[in-house]
Amino acid sequence: MASRSSADLLDLASGNLLDIPQTPRALPRFMTAPGIISDLDDGDSDVTSSGCCERKIIVTNMLPLQAKRDAETSKWQFSLDEDSIYLQLKDGFSSETEVIYVGSLKVDVDASEQEEVAQKLLEDFNCVPTFLPHDLQKKFYYGFCKQQLWPLFHYMLPVCPDHGDRFDRLLWQAYVSANKIYADKVMEVINPDDDYVWIHDYHLMVLPTFLRKRYNRVKLGFFHHSPFPTSEIFRTLPVRDEILRGLLNCDLIGFHTFDYARHFLSCCSRMLGLDYESKRGHIGLDYFGRMVYVKILHVGIHMRQLESVLNLPSTAARVKEIQEQFEGKTVIVGVDDMDIFKGISLKLLAVEHLLQEHPDLRGKVVLVQIVKPARGLGKDVQEAKRETYLTAQKINETYGSPDYKPVILIDRPVPLYEKSAYYAVAECCIVNAVRDGMNLIPYEYIVCRQGTLGVDEAVGVKADSRRSSMIVVSEFIGCSPSLSGAIRVNPWDIDAVAEALNLAITVPDSEKQLRHEKHYRYISTHDVAYWACSFAQDLERACQDHYNKRCWGIGLGLGFRVLSLSPSFRRLATDHIVSAYKKTNRRAIFLDYDGTVVPASSIIKTPSPEVISILKILCSDPKNTVFIVSGRGRSSLSEWLAPCEMLGIAAEHGYFIRWSKASEWETSAMATDLEWKKVVEPVMRHYTEATDGSNIEIKESALVWHHQDADPDFGSCQAKELLDHLEDVLANEPVVVKRGQQIVEVKPQGVSKGLVAQKVLSAMVEGGKPPDFVMCVGDDRSDEDMFESILSTVTSPLLPAAPEIFACTVGQKPSKAKYYLDDPADVLKLLQGLAAASSVKPRHLPEVQVSFESAV
Numbered sequence: 001m002a003s004r005s006s007a008d009l010l011d012l013a014s015g016n017l018l019d020i021p022q023t024p025r026a027l028p029r030f031m032t033a034p035g036i037i038s039d040l041d042d043g044d045s046d047v048t049s050s051g052c053c054e055r056k057i058i059v060t061n062m063l064p065l066q067a068k069r070d071a072e073t074s075k076w077q078f079s080l081d082e083d084s085i086y087l088q089l090k091d092g093f094s095s096e097t098e099v100i101y102v103g104s105l106k107v108d109v110d111a112s113e114q115e116e117v118a119q120k121l122l123e124d125f126n127c128v129p130t131f132l133p134h135d136l137q138k139k140f141y142y143g144f145c146k147q148q149l150w151p152l153f154h155y156m157l158p159v160c161p162d163h164g165d166r167f168d169r170l171l172w173q174a175y176v177s178a179n180k181i182y183a184d185k186v187m188e189v190i191n192p193d194d195d196y197v198w199i200h201d202y203h204l205m206v207l208p209t210f211l212r213k214r215y216n217r218v219k220l221g222f223f224h225h226s227p228f229p230t231s232e233i234f235r236t237l238p239v240r241d242e243i244l245r246g247l248l249n250c251d252l253i254g255f256h257t258f259d260y261a262r263h264f265l266s267c268c269s270r271m272l273g274l275d276y277e278s279k280r281g282h283i284g285l286d287y288f289g290r291m292v293y294v295k296i297l298h299v300g301i302h303m304r305q306l307e308s309v310l311n312l313p314s315t316a317a318r319v320k321e322i323q324e325q326f327e328g329k330t331v332i333v334g335v336d337d338m339d340i341f342k343g344i345s346l347k348l349l350a351v352e353h354l355l356q357e358h359p360d361l362r363g364k365v366v367l368v369q370i371v372k373p374a375r376g377l378g379k380d381v382q383e384a385k386r387e388t389y390l391t392a393q394k395i396n397e398t399y400g401s402p403d404y405k406p407v408i409l410i411d412r413p414v415p416l417y418e419k420s421a422y423y424a425v426a427e428c429c430i431v432n433a434v435r436d437g438m439n440l441i442p443y444e445y446i447v448c449r450q451g452t453l454g455v456d457e458a459v460g461v462k463a464d465s466r467r468s469s470m471i472v473v474s475e476f477i478g479c480s481p482s483l484s485g486a487i488r489v490n491p492w493d494i495d496a497v498a499e500a501l502n503l504a505i506t507v508p509d510s511e512k513q514l515r516h517e518k519h520y521r522y523i524s525t526h527d528v529a530y531w532a533c534s535f536a537q538d539l540e541r542a543c544q545d546h547y548n549k550r551c552w553g554i555g556l557g558l559g560f561r562v563l564s565l566s567p568s569f570r571r572l573a574t575d576h577i578v579s580a581y582k583k584t585n586r587r588a589i590f591l592d593y594d595g596t597v598v599p600a601s602s603i604i605k606t607p608s609p610e611v612i613s614i615l616k617i618l619c620s621d622p623k624n625t626v627f628i629v630s631g632r633g634r635s636s637l638s639e640w641l642a643p644c645e646m647l648g649i650a651a652e653h654g655y656f657i658r659w660s661k662a663s664e665w666e667t668s669a670m671a672t673d674l675e676w677k678k679v680v681e682p683v684m685r686h687y688t689e690a691t692d693g694s695n696i697e698i699k700e701s702a703l704v705w706h707h708q709d710a711d712p713d714f715g716s717c718q719a720k721e722l723l724d725h726l727e728d729v730l731a732n733e734p735v736v737v738k739r740g741q742q743i744v745e746v747k748p749q750g751v752s753k754g755l756v757a758q759k760v761l762s763a764m765v766e767g768g769k770p771p772d773f774v775m776c777v778g779d780d781r782s783d784e785d786m787f788e789s790i791l792s793t794v795t796s797p798l799l800p801a802a803p804e805i806f807a808c809t810v811g812q813k814p815s816k817a818k819y820y821l822d823d824p825a826d827v828l829k830l831l832q833g834l835a836a837a838s839s840v841k842p843r844h845l846p847e848v849q850v851s852f853e854s855a856v
Helices: 004-014 085-092 111-125 134-153 169-189 207-214 240-248 258-272 303-310 313-325 344-357 379-399 416-425 441-450 453-459 494-506 509-525 528-542 574-583 609-620 634-640 677-690 712-729 753-766 781-793 824-837
Strands: 030-033 036-038 055-062 065-069 076-080 098-104 127-129 196-200 219-224 252-255 276-279 282-287 290-296 330-337 365-372 407-410 428-431 471-474 487-489 550-554 561-565 587-591 624-629 648-651 656-658 695-698 703-706 735-740 743-748 773-778 804-810 819-821
Touching: 055 085, 055 169, 076 111, 085 528, 098 169, 111 127, 127 169, 134 169, 169 207, 196 207, 196 528, 207 219, 207 240, 219 528, 240 258, 252 258, 252 528, 258 276, 258 282, 258 290, 258 712, 290 528, 303 416, 303 441, 313 416, 313 453, 330 344, 330 416, 330 441, 330 494, 344 365, 344 379, 344 494, 365 416, 379 407, 416 441, 416 453, 428 441, 428 494, 441 471, 441 509, 471 494, 487 494, 574 773, 574 804, 574 824, 587 753, 609 624, 609 824, 624 753, 634 648, 634 656, 648 753, 677 695, 677 703, 677 712, 712 735, 712 743, 753 773, 753 781, 773 781, 781 804, 804 824, 819 824
Parallel strands: 055 098, 055 196, 098 127, 196 219, 219 252, 252 290, 330 365, 330 428, 365 407, 428 471, 471 487, 587 624, 587 773, 624 648, 773 804, 804 819
Antiparallel strands: 030 036, 065 076, 276 282, 282 290, 550 561, 648 656, 695 703, 703 743, 735 743
């Protein structure tokens, strides 16, 4: 019986998880040309669009729109939200690009009005609304997003009911159902072969799975605007795999900082076993043949919009008022949402400590703290607000006077022009969040301090004078790494934050000017348009090979992913190979052992009676030369495969070879003095002692250091160090140091499975029986050497005719082989088919047997 989790995923895949009323279908499926919409059925992803301009579909939780009802007509009125970065990012696209937005509205629209509103928004604003039922919206946004994901991404674990809500599967189901509705809306307007889809933030992390399942080659980008926590935090989420796989169904995933990207990559490594690589400056993960790229670039601000606000007469007027209000005082400004992660109360405690330690600043320093409305609900917000007000009241009572308040709280909606006026007047800006995704407040402050003609006149500054600013910024927010001239602080260290504020307001003007100029140069060149343009370019690059490979969809529910492989790569059909097998007379068969004839995950490594029986039949056919080619030692292989008297065995990747049970073991002609093992073993033991979970495998010809049971990150780091260490000490030795799948191996030069295949085939040719059928099956990297060797050997002019070649890898993955089988069970079925087709007759040793050395 399927587990509850599996059953949930199956339900999610069908979209019938919750009893959700269907949203009005106001939009047809395909937009085939700008402004022309057809009612074509959705078909499959190979439908070709006739669109003549580039289109980008931006999917966000909320549309960049403001909505209100007309007082007279009671009709909905909509306008663009100029403050939304999702609207501003259009500046990074070419003028020919058509941008379509998909997302929810900030207001509830009655079901009877939804169709009319949807059509109006599409026509007037290129917006496609997702009308979520009220109950679903509450569970999705205020439930799973704000009560579970938001705290977790900000490093808050629900260790007890009073501090964070425990995982609730009903809320998770609502999250998935909401994502499905968003996906359906995207499908209504997408041209899957042409359009680029850019999804934003943690509200929509499983949306990519629904789109990838419907259109295997869809061009998907995702930008994560929140912090991404360490694997130790993220792994506590019961649906961690589903979320990671959702993100990995994109082509490009963006993060504000390297830390966030590093945490995501670590999660993929620890929870999904995926390795990443950096090539030519781009970080990528191979995910079932698809390269998923990771981009690190923070968002910027809209310079032109902020400068236009600074030039408003209302801004200049407000600047004058603020200057008069705080004449003779130094203003420090803070702007934060009212939530537990913004550190407002910690900031106030730092101001209190500043005034306590520096009496000379009393009456001279004012903190203006603008409090923006909370985005979530709950008692934590109320507690944060209560603590903020009590702390401010205490400071003002202790250090204030009738005409002086050290802390001024502005807890009301503050328009951008007024906020800009406070920025322009303030000598210092402090952002003291304990955890924040990016936070653009310091960027806005810098631009406002740079000023414009209108602000300069209001402030009384000459247009050509040098500007100055100071920033105190928490080291736990995304903008911190980009502000190299800021004073970085640990918000939990009250004393240090107080001293940072004192330094910020007392530092010489010349230094303030240098810091400001450095910041302004960076911010003005890394604005929101730069961010959007850079992301779009990388998304195009990430999708450029979509149609060069074949795609298969595999997996159920939210475990769905696309396998992307070479067009010539296909499943090896038993009927196909048996037909060729029957028509040929001189056959060479090479089989790997672990992961091929015996499951790699099996605790029992000995072959089953069925495997022995099949191998005996194949070996007894006089037309066949059959070899097991393995990295295992010869003693184990000879013991396990003893019943197969005519079976050839190549042990330790071909260092030892035996043509049959009656033959002697022969050593590779590449065999050398193994004195180097005395150097290697102490080095490996040193790393084993230092790396918990690692071990050494001692072979006759090689030494292998395994770290599959060690911490993934530490084991990988130690493997790199060990590789460098061994390459240094063995520089003059005839050995090869290789790093494989969670191993570091040292072995003699010239020893490989590929060389085994080459020598066996050469021996058959020299014996007068060149092969007309070659089959090679293996599952790991060492078997790729066999595939490559066979392909090069059979094209040799020594062969009178090219044989039938069946190079087959086990598992659907990128390979040099032309064919694949899913698992060892499939390999066994294939071998059964060949055994049934064999003409079994008594036979002696094959005539092609020659000395291993003479085949070199």
